[in-house]
Amino acid sequence: MDPVNIIIDGREVVTTKGKTVIQAAADAGIVIPYYCYHPKLTIAGNCRMCLIEIEKMPKLQIACNTQATEAMSVLTQSPKVLAARKAVMEFLLINHPVDCPICDQAGECWLQDYYMTHDLQASRFDARKEHDRKREIFGPNVVFDGERCIKCTRCVRFLQEITHTNELAVVNRADHSTIALFPGSVLDNPLSANVVDICPVGALTDRDFRFKVRVWYLQKTPSICPGCSTGCNISVETYQNRIARFKPRINEAVNSHWLCDEGRYCFHDLTGGPRLTTPLIRQEGGLVPTTWEHALQAVYAGLKSAGPLAGILSGRNTNEEAYLF
Ligand code: SF4
Ligand code: SF4
Numbered sequence: 001m002d003p004v005n006i007i008i009d010g011r012e013v014v015t016t017k018g019k020t021v022i023q024a025a026a027d028a029g030i031v032i033p034y035y036c037y038h039p040k041l042t043i044a045g046n047c048r049m050c051l052i053e054i055e056k057m058p059k060l061q062i063a064c065n066t067q068a069t070e071a072m073s074v075l076t077q078s079p080k081v082l083a084a085r086k087a088v089m090e091f092l093l094i095n096h097p098v099d100c101p102i103c104d105q106a107g108e109c110w111l112q113d114y115y116m117t118h119d120l121q122a123s124r125f126d127a128r129k130e131h132d133r134k135r136e137i138f139g140p141n142v143v144f145d146g147e148r149c150i151k152c153t154r155c156v157r158f159l160q161e162i163t164h165t166n167e168l169a170v171v172n173r174a175d176h177s178t179i180a181l182f183p184g185s186v187l188d189n190p191l192s193a194n195v196v197d198i199c200p201v202g203a204l205t206d207r208d209f210r211f212k213v214r215v216w217y218l219q220k221t222p223s224i225c226p227g228c229s230t231g232c233n234i235s236v237e238t239y240q241n242r243i244a245r246f247k248p249r250i251n252e253a254v255n256s257h258w259l260c261d262e263g264r265y266c267f268h269d270l271t272g273g274p275r276l277t278t279p280l281i282r283q284e285g286g287l288v289p290t291t292w293e294h295a296l297q298a299v300y301a302g303l304k305s306a307g308p309l310a311g312i313l314s315g316r317n318t319n320e321e322a323y324l325f
């Protein structure tokens with residue numbers, strides 16, 4: 001890979017040919033805000049939140065779609081850049097309902113975060129806001145709030161480029177543009193709930209999780225999905241010792257940024273439903289509850305009297321269980 005030397009905010013950064021400024025900055029630990037950019041999706045360049053100033057270029061450029069070139073000098077915090085980002089935020093919030101107190105995304109919403117870092121002003125908009133669809137069910141796992149959508153198209157690109165199922169599209173124009181299902185489509189592909197993870201705002205929320213707990217109460221524990229033997233990296237997020245949700249953790253060698261719906265919701269098997277809470281022993285007439293001591297003795301006696309044994313392990317076994325077997 002050919003090295004490329006650039007300067008970001010006066011700091012020398014060495015990146016590689018082909019990288020964009022947003023990638024070079026991220027690699028160097030320099031944060032450039034963004035909404036529509038996602039490292040696993042094609043560049044849309046529509047949100048304009050990543051605007052930067054480049055020496056000798058008269059207009060601001062978007063960092064997500066500007067290649068780093070030798071000796072390029074970039075400013076990410078100049079007064080011109082900060083004013084532009086503030087204007088972008090004001091524009092994005094013009095028709096936004098700002099219903100954070102009842103929005104499930106509150107606490108992990110990029111609009112909230114960037115409002116605090118780049119906007120911090122009262123709305124100057126006193127005309128009637130455009131309204132959009134509320135609580136539209138997109139599929140078994142995902143619900144849409146059109147008024148909160150910033151049209152970043154991350155969800156649309158995910159369904160085009162990752163799942164190739166194309167359930168969603170941008171429809172209509174200007175301030176009537178919105179995200180909609182193709183007629184007759186349902187967002188129910190095996191990776192459908194990933195659109196909730198990549199939606200930077202509260203437009204797409206998880207029907208299973210929403211309104212159960214505020215996200216700032218969640219305790220997060222890095223773990224591995226028990227759903228199958230793939231071993232996707234997850235964050236187990238709990239509230240009062242109960243699992244509230246699984247979220248994917250990035251691991252490019254295993255699951256990249258994603259998690260399948262089956263794995264995402266398999267924790268319900270652990271937390272409820274028809275789960276055995278006492279051992280059962282087969283006696284004449286069927287299964288009857290017994291004590292652990294009694295059950296283990298019966299297992300021991302049964303195994304001892306059996307001939308050669310074979311068994312089937314599954315991805316749900318722990319290493320210790322597999323080793324014991
Ligand atoms: S999307 Fe973000 S800013 Fe909008 S209501 Fe929800 S939490 Fe608030
Ligand atoms: S629903 Fe979310 S991910 Fe999709 S375009 Fe709107 S804001 Fe972006």
Ligand code: FES
Nearest residue numbers: 034037047048064
């Ligand atoms: S992140 Fe660059 S335009 Fe949206």
